[in-house]
Amino acid sequence: MTSIGTVTPRARPQAGPAWLVLSLACACQFMVILDASIVNVALPSVQRDLGFTSTGLAWVVNGYLLAFSGFMLLGGRAADLFGPRRMLAAGLSLFSAASLVGGLATTPEVLVAARVVQGVGAAMMAPATLAVLNTRFTEEHMRARAFGAWSASGGVGGMAGAVAGGAITTGLSWRWVFLVNVPIGAALIAVAMVSLAGTRTGGREPLDLAGAVTGTAGLAALIYGVMRSADHAWTSAQVLMPIGASLLLLVAFVAVEARFATRPMVPLRLFGIRRVAVGNGMLLLFGGISTAMWYFTSLFLQNVLGFSALQAGLGQTPAAVAFLVIARRAAALLPRTGVRPLVLVGCACFVAGFGWLSLAHAGSGYVTGVLGPTLLIAAGIGLTFPTLMAAATADGPEGDAGVIGGLANTAGQAGGxxxxxxxxxxxxxxxxxxxxxxxxxxxxxxxxDLVFLMAAGLGLAIAAVSMLLPRHRRG
Structure with missing residues (x-):
């Protein structure tokens, strides 16, 4: 009982059950990956309807990637300061609203702008989901399984996007590849408000404004400069000027974080944690592996073997299923084996699979020319991706969970x-x-075929970097 005059503290809402929190994180990851893959097969229809030029059409993809990669670190620190629940709900709202605008767009400019805003929303969502996983699942086995499920949900999103994109574009309209996000986003916002009701709401420290400006602008300028290389030579002013500006901004960012910021957006001490530093380095290299597998294999199926968009999506489905199954298995193995053995086996799959795929030509059959090697590569992705994400986000303080998740996502997206x-x-x-x-x-x-050989080289590079990881200690 309480005495008269005593103020009874308000009970803090309880967080939802672990399965609901995990389902929310997986659904958000599914939504982000679905949107990236579902748009690719709709691009020819978008170009015809809105009158995009070939160069302008690339920004339907690049605008999203640029904002997603550039704002990820800011989104991660914001999740730490304001709480993952708020950032996840805000990101979902922004992503869904931009999807609605994109689906109703009547000009190229409006669609590209909507895609940029979608990327900002995704940059708010992705690190928030990782912050939720890091703080909600602290026991090693449960954490590994949670990351395995989160990673596998991306494979489901990629698989569903490749197939659904072709089916929706063919049966309805390219507009529905954007509009489908609206009801999904509304449902996830409701789940987030309920399942994350008792989570940490963040502190009251001010945002590192100087670090946010220099870091975000530096990353965005770097990625923009690299993207311009698709249309201009690497030695051209169009490429060198934004890359040069990015280097100056990133140097300024490091100086701000090291010397001036009282609450750095990215505490440099995090790079003193070997798993975080090495894990992010491997994720940077892994981005090229993922691009070579999903993006260039789809182009090979359509442009060389003559598959339709829907056929190409179906053709990549077996590999997506293999990734899903093996990612879940890798999560179960990780607490017993540690990171390095799984990464090395995965890299062996990359080298063998991409080497095999590089032999494909215009007269190759689907089963022996594409299906066999992509199943092998998918096995490697299933072994390595959840493992690298777990390594890159391990060992960090709980108060930095958002920015650590932002770093890991930034490394993968920038690498891609x-x-x-x-x-x-x-x-x-x-x-x-x-x-x-x-x-x-x-x-x-x-x-x-040259791309596939280069991807095999990236597999060797990841294996080499994995040697820098600390030895696994069994509990």
């Missing part, structure tokens, strides 16, 4: 953006060399 630009440039140059002596399909196949 840079990898796309570098690999696309290499493929284009090789295709141009082969164009005079054969059919267009043969020339394109030569370019894609």
């Amino acid at each position: 953006s840079i990898g796309l630009a570098v690999l696309a440039t290499a493929a284009g140059a090789r295709t141009a060399l082969e164009a005079d002596g054969g059919s267009p399909a043969t020339a394109l196949a030569a370019g894609y």
